[in-house]
Amino acid sequence: MTKRLIRLTVNGKPYDVEVEPRERLLDVLRYKVGLTGTKEGCGTGDCGACTVLLNDKRITSCLMLAISAHDCEITTVEGIAQDGHLHPVQKAFMEHGGLQCGICTPGFIVSAYALLKEIPHPTEEEIRFNLAGNLCRCTGYVKIVEAVKAAAQELQGSG
Ligand code: FES
Numbered sequence: 001m002t003k004r005l006i007r008l009t010v011n012g013k014p015y016d017v018e019v020e021p022r023e024r025l026l027d028v029l030r031y032k033v034g035l036t037g038t039k040e041g042c043g044t045g046d047c048g049a050c051t052v053l054l055n056d057k058r059i060t061s062c063l064m065l066a067i068s069a070h071d072c073e074i075t076t077v078e079g080i081a082q083d084g085h086l087h088p089v090q091k092a093f094m095e096h097g098g099l100q101c102g103i104c105t106p107g108f109i110v111s112a113y114a115l116l117k118e119i120p121h122p123t124e125e126e127i128r129f130n131l132a133g134n135l136c137r138c139t140g141y142v143k144i145v146e147a148v149k150a151a152a153q154e155l156q157g158s159g
């Protein structure tokens with residue numbers, strides 16, 4: 001199959017990558033760009049484990065063709081840490097036990113990060129509503145919601 005050269009900006013760095021038209025963005029990020037933080041859970045757009053930001057909007061990278069992301073800016077979980085320090089959302093997930101097996105965690109972190117940019121002080125209902133596209137089969141969600149609330153407080157304090 002004919003390959004095409006695409007340009008992606010991932011976590012602020014430009015990458016020129018050759019892709020086949022059928023390649024998923026998830027696979028290009030993991031195996032060509034080398035950022036394996038983005039996980040594959042279902043591969044069918046249902047679980048949110050593969051969530052990344054594309055031009056600041058949340059998408060499931062298992063459903064997106066890499067070729068369609070040409071010239072786009074992508075943020076993965078690796079791009080959320082700041083100057084080598086964990087982002088408050090990442091710290092809060094660790095400190096509040098918002099993870100167990102961890103397969104869903106990068107997707108939740110990216111979604112929570114996007115949510116808090118859009119709604120800095122979300123209610124519990126807003127947190128649950130906005131994270132409904134991310135599924136977790138381990139935690140029961142209570143600790144995840146606590147982590148997002150704590151991150152919101154921390155960001156409020158630092159902002
Ligand atoms: S792996 Fe993409 S939504 Fe589940």
Ligand code: FES
Nearest residue numbers: 100101136137138
């Ligand atoms: S921590 Fe295991 S699926 Fe969420």
